[in-house]
Amino acid sequence: MSASARPPDRDHPITRPTATVHLGVFFQGVNHHTVWSDPRSGSQTDFSSFRRLAETAERGLFDAFFLGEGLRLRETNGALHDLDVVGRPDAITQLSALAAVTSRIGLVATQNTTYNDPADLARRLASLDVLSGGRAAWNVVTTDNAWTGANFRRGGYLDHADRYVRAAEFVRAARAIWDSFADDAIATTTREPSWSRPGAITPVAFSGATVSTHVTPTVPRSPQGHPVIFQAGDSPAGRTFAAEHADVIFSSHGSDLDDALAFARDVRRRVAAAGRPRDDVKILPGTSFVLGDTEAEARELATWLVREQISGATALSILSHIWGEDLSQLDPDGPLPDHDPAPRELSRTRGTGAAQGDPAGLARRLRSHAEELGLSIREAVIATDRRPAFVGTPSSVADRLVRFVRTGAVDGFNVSPWLVPDGLDEVVDRLVPELQERAAYPTEYVGTTLREHLGLRSSRDVHGARDAIQRTVVGA
Numbered sequence: 001m002s003a004s005a006r007p008p009d010r011d012h013p014i015t016r017p018t019a020t021v022h023l024g025v026f027f028q029g030v031n032h033h034t035v036w037s038d039p040r041s042g043s044q045t046d047f048s049s050f051r052r053l054a055e056t057a058e059r060g061l062f063d064a065f066f067l068g069e070g071l072r073l074r075e076t077n078g079a080l081h082d083l084d085v086v087g088r089p090d091a092i093t094q095l096s097a098l099a100a101v102t103s104r105i106g107l108v109a110t111q112n113t114t115y116n117d118p119a120d121l122a123r124r125l126a127s128l129d130v131l132s133g134g135r136a137a138w139n140v141v142t143t144d145n146a147w148t149g150a151n152f153r154r155g156g157y158l159d160h161a162d163r164y165v166r167a168a169e170f171v172r173a174a175r176a177i178w179d180s181f182a183d184d185a186i187a188t189t190t191r192e193p194s195w196s197r198p199g200a201i202t203p204v205a206f207s208g209a210t211v212s213t214h215v216t217p218t219v220p221r222s223p224q225g226h227p228v229i230f231q232a233g234d235s236p237a238g239r240t241f242a243a244e245h246a247d248v249i250f251s252s253h254g255s256d257l258d259d260a261l262a263f264a265r266d267v268r269r270r271v272a273a274a275g276r277p278r279d280d281v282k283i284l285p286g287t288s289f290v291l292g293d294t295e296a297e298a299r300e301l302a303t304w305l306v307r308e309q310i311s312g313a314t315a316l317s318i319l320s321h322i323w324g325e326d327l328s329q330l331d332p333d334g335p336l337p338d339h340d341p342a343p344r345e346l347s348r349t350r351g352t353g354a355a356q357g358d359p360a361g362l363a364r365r366l367r368s369h370a371e372e373l374g375l376s377i378r379e380a381v382i383a384t385d386r387r388p389a390f391v392g393t394p395s396s397v398a399d400r401l402v403r404f405v406r407t408g409a410v411d412g413f414n415v416s417p418w419l420v421p422d423g424l425d426e427v428v429d430r431l432v433p434e435l436q437e438r439a440a441y442p443t444e445y446v447g448t449t450l451r452e453h454l455g456l457r458s459s460r461d462v463h464g465a466r467d468a469i470q471r472t473v474v475g476a
Contacts, residue, residue: 099131113163332377
């Protein structure tokens, strides 16, 4: 794991000396980073695994339990990426079950705007929010590949730019639906003349380029108003979308301090340009923790871990994605192919595992690096692994987390445990107390809703005035 050999963070001024670290747990589902073959590993689909992780996170005062979601298994050129851990029960269903066995932790459902409809998804997310007492969040994702679209009646896919046009309209329509209930719409005593105050529920008509809906909503607002909005795009369009619509941005910029600060500055500039306070969007990058009693022990564990995550078969699969051909017959402990990938147009039908950008250039860089250092295929793939991680003792990792937060680079982290379901135990039992000793982590939940945990403004304060123009009274 490359983070084990990271250079020291450069000095940056402390701009938020009392800021605290926010933590969430990210249960990916489909991935090859969870070491499913370890004897300590449990099921990726049994409810007991989800419950164990969520209860551990809540014991550690984590803000949120974040579920990944996918509408089709990963594939390339029609072939499934069968080396993945494949565990993706429907996110809203799983989180609804977890709402019944937890009391404080937020519940984040990844849901797609390309292949859902606003009235239906807004209702299901609002239901989770109400049933959990105001702990729901929606991680807004888009999809532009045809292999996912093949699951749906209309098929096809959206151009990369158009997917954000639809996503923006989708979120505005959903928010209009959630805000259609007045805060005092529902009777609080049995002495009221009706269940809802007359005129307190506004029918919604929304018409845009890609979204059109006409609905009288059925789910009232929760104690936090409506679900918190997460967004995970890293392209310029994705960052602008988050700045305009999100409460939280989930990024990959969380292990190198210079990189994280550059990302934060860019996002906050976009937030200000959208007419919002610069700190209105919380930045919570994804990461993992590799902890040891000594720095050497942690580095040794990190080395073992990345070799478990990138097996010989996985390395060949990654190489096949880059070269665009089946290379499974090669010896993973042998040299890289001596030919470049054939020129090809990268198709949206190829899937998540496909190499993006310039496969030929990436292949040449890999081969040059391998030849210079005498690396095999597997060793070259491992050497170029760049997943964010913090490696060290609980004390040294805590120091780095505090620096990231108090320099303004991030507001916290979404942690992906490499072991399910027990991978958070060491974080909660060893790392959290170190953060608390530094007065950089709460000792109890500050409220009952996710919006309170994250220190976010009221949902109506953030978006209500701007979105009011998207909502009209129908049949008045």
